[in-house]
Structures are given as structure tokens and as C-alpha cells.
Amino acid sequence: MYQYNENDQRIVDERVVQFRGQVKRRLAGELKEDEFRILRLQNGLYLQIQAYMLRVAVPYGLLSSRQLRMLAHIATKYDRGYGHMTTRQNMQFNWPKLEDVPDILDDLASVQMHAIQTSGNCIRNISADQFAGVAEDEIVDPRPYAEIMRQWSTFHPEFAYLPRKFKFAFTGAAQDRAAIQFHDIGYRAVKNYAGEVGFKIYVGGGMGRTPMIGKLVNDFVPEKDLLVYTEAIMRVYNQFGRRDNKYKARIKILVHELKLPKFIELVETEFAALRQEGAVPLDAAEIDRVTAHFTDPDYMDLPDKSEVFNQYLQDDKDFSLWVKQNILAHKKSGYAIVNLSLKKPGVPPGDITDDQMLSVADIADDYSFGEIRSTHEQNLVFADVRKDDLYQVWQALKDVGFAEPNIGTLQDMICCPGLDFCTLANARSIPIADKITTCFDDMDYLYDLGELKLKMSGCINACGHHHVGHIGILGVDKKGQELYQITLGGSAGDDASIGKIIGPGFDQDEIIPALKNILSTYTRLREEGEGFLAAYRRLGMSPFKEQLYANN
């Protein structure tokens, strides 16, 4: 993974000094809260119901064991012993004290980490395919480009005070696992007929109260133009994005109001002007320098078949279930990708304790080249485990509590913090998530349902991605009562779609029966091997709706 050079290190160190000064001026009353707010947000520091919340950047979801140990240390020393994986692959701490934040940033800087631009109206931390570099279906490894983009967007002087937050996501695989069509800019790395790398660029995707699917703005931007083309998009947005209404300020609204052809015209004109002024294209040498940080680890030459592994598969049914559900094929023979599930009854999705972080770091050192990845579905990944070692890894993960064989099932839900932590919430979400995982705990039933993306948000801001859940749950407030609205048919993948509301909402006691009802309609009407989303798309809303509201 990327290692900081002297310059990279100096920038994060100088940021700590700068932020320490800002905190000092705030505590001395020299900065007003409404001024400090904008500054602290650019450094990932939110004020929530009960305390400050610090969001630490995990660029494109890549962590070393050393970094994870530092996060554990921070959780122990400055927080209540745990952290939280977010839907943009970052780690969040819920209880830091303002006075401690500069010291936390110092600790982070000591392991090449920071909280720069993890919130605020600026270019946020960049997310990417969690299987980058190891997926079988990869065409271009997006990580070097994501890193180049991280550097370019860090303290970009022109784009620090945008109309609204701005999120980039990268993928370079056949299958989009990074939800690029639900980001302000989504980059899909591709190769043209000549084998040259370039990017399909999607603009204006997003969730929130006006969910929109990103629109293709350019089919092939050569890699050398990646930064200048992005600069053109950002400049158009910075100048013309709406600032009069916070809910209409995202770039998706600008694209929508201008209409796509006009937006593209503005971007192309700006791009041409920038080039004419002598904007510097990205050097091949720089791409090579950064790419050299993302070469394969020292894989052994192994046969694809592992005798030990196959023996364990036969002997241990629980192990084989876990393998079937949580393990993915690796591009290198003899290796596998291991998904760690951070979802299980009794624990808010994505929470991880300091001890768990330490154990995960140890296991990564022993079995996966000391590297860990985070996913936008709030789980973790070991990307490079030898098949021969899978049984040991499984046992180690069982001890940690991350071996639930539920990846991709209904239990593997995304869920926002909701009313328990969030000032904007209409309804609780974590307790409902817990009810659901507790109630739907018959694994045979879950496996029979197959892949099912259940996502829940406590309000229309959609932090829990409910718009793109095959089944989405949205907390609403109906005359002071917490209600839950159900949507069907969303998808964050290549077949991106936004879920539709099925009908009137349910209270917290009705929500489980309602889910059961919807699932029974699916199992009754599905065709052989047909997943929930495919069945919904074939059948439409009616049969689900009729069955659900049959008694009303």
C-alpha cells in the first residue's frame, strides 16, 4: 500500500499544528462556534447529540495492521473503547473530547493517517472497490489513481468551500462494488482498444432527500487528463452550484437543472480553456511512482487446489458454510479473499472494539500480509489469505466474533446511527436493525433467500443508503410517532436503481411482520434461482403490495 514520502508526512504534520491552533483559539473564544464549525468540519469533527464525533479517513478503504493498532489505541485512550466503520470506508469515534482531538491527530499522523476532509463542504475522502488489486474481474487497479486523486484533492485551494460536500468513488472492475453511480463523481477505470487506461466519468449521483443516479459525462477520459478534467467539473460546480438552499446544493441538482447536455458543454469548455492555459497533464512517471506502491505482495506459487483446505471443508460443516458465504475467489491461485462480518445480533452494524481491532491486526499480520480493508457495507476484508490457512483464520475470527457466515444475507445490513446518536433523526435505527438480525437468525432460511441487501436510514438524509437497498427502511416522523417506511427495488451496483415506496409506514412492532410478509411473497412467486431483486423487477410492486396490505 501507499507509503508516505517526506512531503506527504509534512502535510499531515502541519495540519495537526494548524488544527491545534484553531482549537486553542476556539477554547480561548477567539473563534466563534459558527466559524470554528466550518473549520472543524473540514477535519472530520462533528458535534452530535451527546458529544463530538471524529471521522478518521481510511483512503479507499486500505489499512495496515500498524494503523489499525493505532486506531485501537485511540479507541482505548480517548474514546469508550470502540470505533465505528462508516459506509464510506472510514472509521468514526463517537466520544472524543475537543481538547484531545489535536493529540489524536498527532497519533494518527504518526502512522500516516489523518482526518482531513472527512466532512465539510469539500472533496471528501475517496472510496473505492474494497477488492481492488485482488478481484478476479478487475480490468484496472483503481488504487493508484485514487491515491493520486487523494493527493490532488488534499487542501486544494480552490475547492475547499464548495456549495456542499463532494464525494468521489473509484472502481476498475467489471462489477461495480463501490456504488460509483451514487457519488458526486464516480470513476470507472477502463482500457480502450489500444490498451490505454482511461476513465468513464459519472457525475451527479447521490442519495439524501433527492436520490439520483449518476450520469455519464464522458466515456473515456485518458489517464493523463484525470486531474484536469476533474478540475473542470469542480470549477463548474463551484461557480454555478446552488448556494441558496442547502437541499439543492449538491452537484446532482446542478446537473438536473442545467440538463445533462448543457452541463457537459460547460465542463468541456472549461476543460479546453484549462488546457489552453497550460494545465499540466498527469505524468506517466508520476502514475508509475504511485503504482509502484500497489504491486502484488510476495505471493507464493501455489496450486489452486489446497488439500488441507478441502479436507477441512469435508470435515467441518460450519467451516464450509462460512467459506461458502464469506470467501471469494482471488486472482492468484491458491489464495482467497476473506470477508469479516461486523454484523451480528446485539451489536450496531459496523461497531468494532479496541480488542477486536488488535486481534484483527494480529491475524492480518499472520495471514494476510499485514493489510486490512474496509468496505462500504461496513465490514472488513483480508484480501490475501492462502487457502491452506483459511481454517486457522476462521478459528481466529470466531474468537474475535467476526466469523458470522452472513455476508450478503439479510443480516448483513447497512444501518445509520439514527435517533440514538443523531440530531437529525426521525426514528431509531440501531434498535430496529437489532430486532431484525435477532428475528431473522435462521441461517437456512437466510441462505434460501439468497443475496438480499437490506438498508436502513433514520431519516431522509439516507446515511444508511435505504434508497439502494433491495429492501430499504426509512424512519419517518408521523405526528410525533416513529414510523418506518419500506422501499423495494433499489440497487447500488451496475444496474443502479432507486427503491420505490411500497405504501403507508409501519410502527416498530409491525416492521418485522411486514418484512416477513414481503419475503414470503418473494419465496412464493420467485422462479428457480431467481434472487429478490430480479423477482421484484419481473413482478413489479403489485403482488408485494397487495399481500402486504391485504387485511387493511
Next chain:
Amino acid sequence: MQIIKDKAIIEDNWVHYCGEGDLPEGDLIVSLDIWQEMDLSGRNIGLQLEPDDMLSDIKDDLHQFDLIAINFPTFADGRGYSMAKILRDRLGYKKEIRAVGDVMRDQLFYLQRCGFNAYEIKSGRDIVDALEAFEDFSVKYQTSSDEHIPLYRRK
């Protein structure tokens, strides 16, 4: 009034004239409307731009202004950064570009990078302290108006 110009504190005599009352003596900073409507001949003129003014409206008149002030109604409004950059890099404006309005220490590093070289720090803030902000970062990744070579090509 004291302002920061070219990284030093100086005494500044430009007068902001908003169109009300008699025309004051001296060098004037005026809005686009006033510049278009009033007879200001014989004066040194600074033009004050608002974030939603269009640069295309004045691009042929730039030589008439001894300075251009860009207003920040609130420091969260980042349009002025793009404006200054376009003035410098596209329209070739070489004289003073001054940040006015909700301007304080914490924006200066970015402002200078986008082509500003003068700053009216809002009242009640320590202008001496603000001077230090130019040194907040010693490394800059990107090209901008102050640096036309990306970090990886610099030696």
C-alpha cells in the same frame, strides 16, 4: 485602515464607496453597478466583485482597474477562489486582487494560492496573528496561481 498586502501589514487609503452620499475624496472601490452608472473619471478605481458577478461582463475592461476586490459575504462561500484564479490565469490580470468581507486568518493560505495578494481582515481579528497563516503549509500538492508546477515535478 490596516490591511495585509504582499504578506506585510500596510496602511491602506482606498475608500469603499457604496453609492450613497457625496463622492468621497481619493481612490475608490466600487461595485460593478456604480462603475457602470456613475462618472468616476479622473479617479483611481478599484472594482468590487460579488460572487455572482459574471467575469465575462468585465473581461475587456480589466485594464481600467487598479485593483479588483472580491467580496466574501460569508467565508463558506467559495466562489471568490475560482474568480481570482480565472482573473489571474485566464484573463491575465496582474494588479492587486483583494479579499474583502468575511475574511480571516483561516482562509489566507488558500486565498494566496488562488491569486489574491491583499486582504482586509474583518474587524475584531488580530491582523498580526493572521500573517502567520501564509506559513501554515510548506508543501502544496497541486498547481495553482502561485505554483504552476505540480509537486511531483518540482525539485
